[in-house]
Amino acid sequence: MTQANNTTSLRSQVQDRDEIDIGFVLGSLWDHKFFVLTLGVVFVFAGVLYSALSTPVYEADALVQVEEKSGTIGGADLEQLLGGSDLNTSAEVEILRSRMILGQVVDQVDLDVQVVPNTWPIIGDWLLRRGVERPGFMEGSGTVWAGETLRIGELVTSHDSATSRFTLRSEGEGRYTLFDTEGNVLGEGSARTTLSVDQPWLELTVTELEAPAGATFTVVKKSRLAAIHGLQRRLAIQPLGGRKETGLLRLTLKGPDTTELVESLDATTDVFLTQNIARQAAEADKSLEFLEVQAPKVRQQLTEAENRLNEYRLQSDSVDLTLETESALERMVNIEGSLNELELQESELSRRFTSNHPVYRSLIEKKEQLLREKARLEQQTDDLPETQQQILRLSRDVQVTQEIYVQLLNRMQELRLARAGTVGNVRILDDAVVKGKVAPKSARIIAISGLAGLLLAMTMVLLRGILNRGIVSPDQLEELNLPVYATVPLSDEEKRRSKKVNRTKNERRRKDGSANGLLAVRNPADLSVEAIRSLRTSLHFGMMEGSDNCLVITGPSPSIGKSFTSTNLAAVCAQAGQKVVVLDGDMRKGHVHEAFKEDAHNGLSEVLSGKLDFEQAIRPSELEGLSWVSRGSAPPNPSELLMHARFNEFLSYLSDKFDLVIIDTPPILAVTDAAIIGKQCGTTLMVVRFGVNTPKEIQVAENRLAVGGVNLKGTILNAMEKKAAISQGHYGYYNYAYKSD
Known part of the structure; x- marks a missing residue:
């Protein structure tokens, strides 16, 4: 057994060395750079969209000064006796945040009443802020557009009632209908008149209603305590001057409505000043x-x-x-x-x-x-x-x-x-003024979104690399005591043509490229074809020990390139002057006939069932010296047909007539056909797909063949890709292309 290289798969690295291979990590990211960048761009776009659709939050501030105060009786002399008083604004801060102050602010500004226009989901508020007026096709819709307003002068409910919600629907010309949360009609009224409802008890006065019939608004009546707590959460008070008490307090208030911010903050400072004078x-x-x-x-x-x-x-x-x-x-x-x-x-x-x-x-x-x-x-x-x-x-x-x-x-x-x-x-030094928008911070959101997208993409790539245990180097196969006869690189041309075919309805299942004709004929200078030529050379010596000239090509799982390898190996052998036949031994789902651009009828299943003579089943190809046999019609019992003596006779007939018989078989882990065929042939090779088949699958497949009496000669590592994550220490493929005269 050969010693593994320092850069094998990530799984081998984790098992053999408890350390992180920086080269593997960077290589994996480089291999998936387009995926990483694409996901990053998607997240950046999502950040831009979120920033545009989010409701802007503004901040207003005011400045208040708290001066030293003296006693009332004998004030000057007493302060002299006390040696002066230390200024401490902590108590004033708590007074400003108290329910006594903020409760009066809630009552003055009507913060316990909130009107929410019902707009389109997600983009409705954005359209409203942009001033988009109601289009003609939205006449009668319940959504609210720019220029449509509702102002409530007074909404009185029971003193001990909790937060209540109502729906107000405009009926046109200043009239409206009031509903509860369950859609029951509570009453009908008009602007500038008071609507009284007995159950639940409330009195509503609408001062302005400018909206067409059908437009709906949600009216929220908060409890006084809930409104005070909401104002407390938005209000921030910061003493200025650091550790030194200057008596200056900066009040800041955040919210989406600039008018409400100024009114609420001015009311807070006025109530605080009035309370202080009264005290x-x-x-x-x-x-x-x-x-x-x-x-x-x-x-x-x-x-x-x-x-x-x-x-x-x-x-x-x-x-x-x-x-x-x-x-x-x-x-x-x-x-x-x-x-x-x-x-x-x-x-x-x-x-x-x-x-x-x-x-x-x-x-x-x-x-x-x-x-x-x-x-x-x-x-x-x-x-x-x-x-x-x-x-x-x-x-x-x-x-x-x-x-x-x-x-x-x-x-x-x-x-x-x-x-x-x-x-x-x-003393109120600065009245309330709106400083500007503080949220959303578009630049920060976009930057964080982009970084999050890149981080997520990189995490997905690295997790995929950790969880993907497929074979990625010939050394891993040799560690399993399986000789590697060839490593076939993934052909770019075959990959493009295969994707094009996969987009069609009938050929979507074809993933190994055999549906597009013989690559060895279409592009003889392709790297994959050159690798298959090296396989032809290796087989020349490998089959010397075989009992016949029959070669079985199998694999652990479907869609790993068995048919591609079989047909193109046959083609390069025929180009070398040999007389070769390709037999499609997969009577269930074989598709060798697609490589020769013909149908699958009159093939192996008809021969084994006695409906077709041996000579009639053999079809010539466009390449001199290359013939092929299709799978025929799909029979109900393919395994039983392969165990029939007529199959052995047909193999002997092909072996005598051709220099090389290549048999394409179904995956061994799916059905037993490959073991039945391999038992009657001298040489068996297993195709392993790069990054797909795991070492465990290969071991189980080898055991299945061994139980069937098949001696596996070696493997073919197919669809080898040049990746930065595994390129360190491995040999690569070099393009030595040429054109004939």
């Missing part, structure tokens, strides 16, 4: 409400303090304060004022921080410091006379209460002004 005003209202409750109480305390002071002065005969007492009173009043201010700040901080927060603790420490200073002053005043002490206390109560009351009045006035002039901390 700021609510804080002022809350603080003002608190101060309005406290002001009367402080005023009452001031009145009571003044009354107590006046009564004491009357009782004590208008005691005047000394300079020392007045100084102490002034300092105590200042401390009380500072404490009161800290209490206001503490009320603000208690809503924002816990008691353990550093800012809150700092305020408490400052308050405790003032309280200690107040206690020290009170201790100093204990040395004063009793009258001075009492006057000091009453005067302090009056002045402190008066200052608190004035502070409350001032703050209330500030809050009223703030409420009247609230602008919020949100």
Whole structure:
């Protein structure tokens, strides 16, 4: 057994070496380059078609600024106390995406109502976008064309109803009929009037209907929650400035309707701004409400303090304060004022921080410091006379209460002004504008489609190469201990002529080229004929050991070129001066007669059944020295006829009359005829089709012949093709054409 070459079939490579042969892969792709390119072009065309027919998606954007906001009570001082506030837009982003904001947008823009025109499948929307108006032959059709519109002013259904669908058919002149999904009529109405339906309950107002009779529209009433979720999926909010908080938010919205995009995005920013202003005003209202409750109480305390002071002065005969007492009173009043201010700040901080927060603790420490200073002053005043002490206390109560009351009045006035002039901390910098089409991205789709087509084609080619286990080199046959007598290349001329014949109705089954006459006569310089001449030379020595001059040509399966090989081998032998006869041993489906352009009647079946003499069955051909015998009429029992003694007698008659008898037999794996014939002949060769017959088929065919007592001499590798995938390391065929003088 000879050693296999490095480049045999892909199957041998996978079994013998666990590695990828790059040359085989590239060669397989090169062999199928037209298929790969064709599939790539088909996918590119599909990508172009998809891009053209897809509904375009546009994108609109707007820019919003969120500024730092301060507290309401003691705002400037409190922010100074807090050391400034860090700007964080995360909360504003979530507010923008909340159902509170987007729900109002849905209500304002009517995003819960959708009108879908019913158009032709696939290309209808494209025709509508192109402005193609209704042609004359489509009058009365239910499809909608350019210039035909439906606008709904209001569609009200039950509050808890889910998404509903209705069909609205135009009846002409602004009239319409409304159907449910099952085709039941719900009601009839006209434009600019309200249609009321009881079951299911709905109220529909059509503001505009410009469509001929028969045109239909699908009206979708979404639930409010579904409409909000749909808007949330299309809305994108991106903070600008990277890691640094700039307070700038870019809002983008995608959809097929540019008008709806601008309206929805403008409504989103307007609702957000209105909500922010209302929130700021609510804080002022809350603080003002608190101060309005406290002001009367402080005023009452001031009145009571003044009354107590006046009564004491009357009782004590208008005691005047000394300079020392007045100084102490002034300092105590200042401390009380500072404490009161800290209490206001503490009320603000208690809503924002816990008691353990550093800012809150700092305020408490400052308050405790003032309280200690107040206690020290009170201790100093204990040395004063009793009258001075009492006057000091009453005067302090009056002045402190008066200052608190004035502070409350001032703050209330500030809050009223703030409420009247609230602008919020949100600013719309850029209104909504459509930037352009963002989908489909035609160039990207076409590129991806082309690459996908090429990848699919290459995958198919490589998978076919992996799964195809047919014989592709003589070395594989020699590994099976079968000598290769010849490798016959595939003739380009025979291939073209065979395809032409295959397109006809009666000859579609012929795939081996025998239906087109003898190639050895038509084109003697063809590469296939040259290879068959080398087979003639090999047979000259191979048949020396045979018991007779009969040669059986068989094969594992049909349509592998047995008849082509038999007839053209006979022709080249006759051209060499031998007297040759070709016997069509396939009485079922033989077609040797087609190579000689005659019919199949009066052949082997008539001879074996005794209806025809031996001499009458032999027909001459256009080539001197070449005769042939057709298969005859198809008998019901061809195998039994071949086992008859008359067949042996006929073979002996042919063997005596001719130098070489070539018998074309049916495939051995299909019927047993080849084994019966081969048992009575000295030499048997098997035709193997390149890339078709597998090693397993050949082994089974050899075993079938061996069981029948037939010794297989060797093989003929037919229809050998020059392929880049298997050309490495193998010998090829070289054209040495010439013309005779």
